[in-house]
Amino acid sequence: MSDFVPVPLTIALFCEAALIAMLVWSIFVPDRRLWPPRQVSWLSQIIVWTPTIAVFGSVIIVGVIQWNALGWPLWLRWTIGLPLILAGNVVVWTAALGIGMDATSGAEGELKTDGFYRWSRNPQYVADMGILLGWAILSAAPSAWIIAMGGVVAFALAPIAEEPWLEKVYGAPYRRYRTRVPRFFGVPR
Numbered sequence: 457m458s459d460f461v462p463v464p465l466t467i468a469l470f471c472e473a474a475l476i477a478m479l480v481w482s483i484f485v486p487d488r489r490l491w492p493p494r495q496v497s498w499l500s501q502i503i504v505w506t507p508t509i510a511v512f513g514s515v516i517i518v519g520v521i522q523w524n525a526l527g528w529p530l531w532l533r534w535t536i537g538l539p540l541i542l543a544g545n546v547v548v549w550t551a552a553l554g555i556g557m558d559a560t561s562g563a564e565g566e567l568k569t570d571g572f573y574r575w576s577r578n579p580q581y582v583a584d585m586g587i588l589l590g591w592a593i594l595s596a597a598p599s600a601w602i603i604a605m606g607g608v609v610a611f612a613l614a615p616i617a618e619e620p621w622l623e624k625v626y627g628a629p630y631r632r633y634r635t636r637v638p639r640f641f642g643v644p645r
Contacts, residue, residue, distance in 0.1 A: 461518050465599045468514035471507030472606035479610060482617035491617045492562030501561050511610075515588060515603040519595030528596040540590025547572055547583035567626045569633050576641045577634065578618075581611040615639055 482489035493500035524533070551572045552560045559565035560580065572579035585608045592604035622630050636645050 461521050461599050464514035464517040465602065468511050468518075468603040469606060471510045471514075472603070472610055475507050475511075475610045476606070476613060479613040479617045483613065486617075486620045489617065489621065491614065492621050496558055496561050496563035504561060511603060511607050512587075515591055515600050515607070518599040518603065519591055519597045522595065522597035522599055524596040525598055526596040528593075533594050533596055537590045537592075537594025540586045541594065542590075544583040544586035544590060548580050548587070551579045551583065564625055567622075567629055567633065569637070574637065574644055577637050577639050578615045579641075581614055582640050585611045612640075 478490040482491045491504070493504070554571050554573075555565055555568045559568075576582050588604040588607040588611075592600045619634070623634075626633075638644075
């Protein structure tokens with residue numbers, strides 16, 4: 457392990473712990489939730505986006521430093537890892553642009569039920585998980601796997617924190633949508 461790896465690894469784990477704590481708080485204390493923010497502002501966006509970007513930046517850095525430390529075969533890394541990264545980016549950016557950056561940052565917007573939202577109530581989170589796992593597979597770096605697993609936990613908790621807010625904001629249309637479309641991914645009912 458390079459002497460530099462502990463720095464981005466520590467930053468990522470700290471950021472993931474903060475995000476997970478924020479989400480768990482929001483799940484168990486929804487009246488004083490931190491996600492989605494009560495009001496989207498430049499400060500709330502910094503609070504959410506800084507650790508998220510730090511996690512993605514850190515996983516890339518440690519993946520490059522520890523490139524294929526696990527000694528995985530090229531065919532596995534490139535045929536599974538790269539498609540997950542590419543598909544994840546297509547989905548996350550298409551979905552984010554489809555609902556707008558403010559709504560992606562937790563602002564109230566239009567209830568989106570088309571596009572990738574036909575197959576997942578949370579295509580951006582699913583795509584982010586895919587990107588992290590894809591990079592962990594492609595880089596075959598032990599520290600990238602540690603970061604990716606923390607990110608997957610955070611992205612899996614985020615919808616659970618959001619759902620009470622979504623139901624409050626969108627009411628019956630959201631409840632109908634929730635019964636038809638799976639939380640993460642699947643065939644709509």
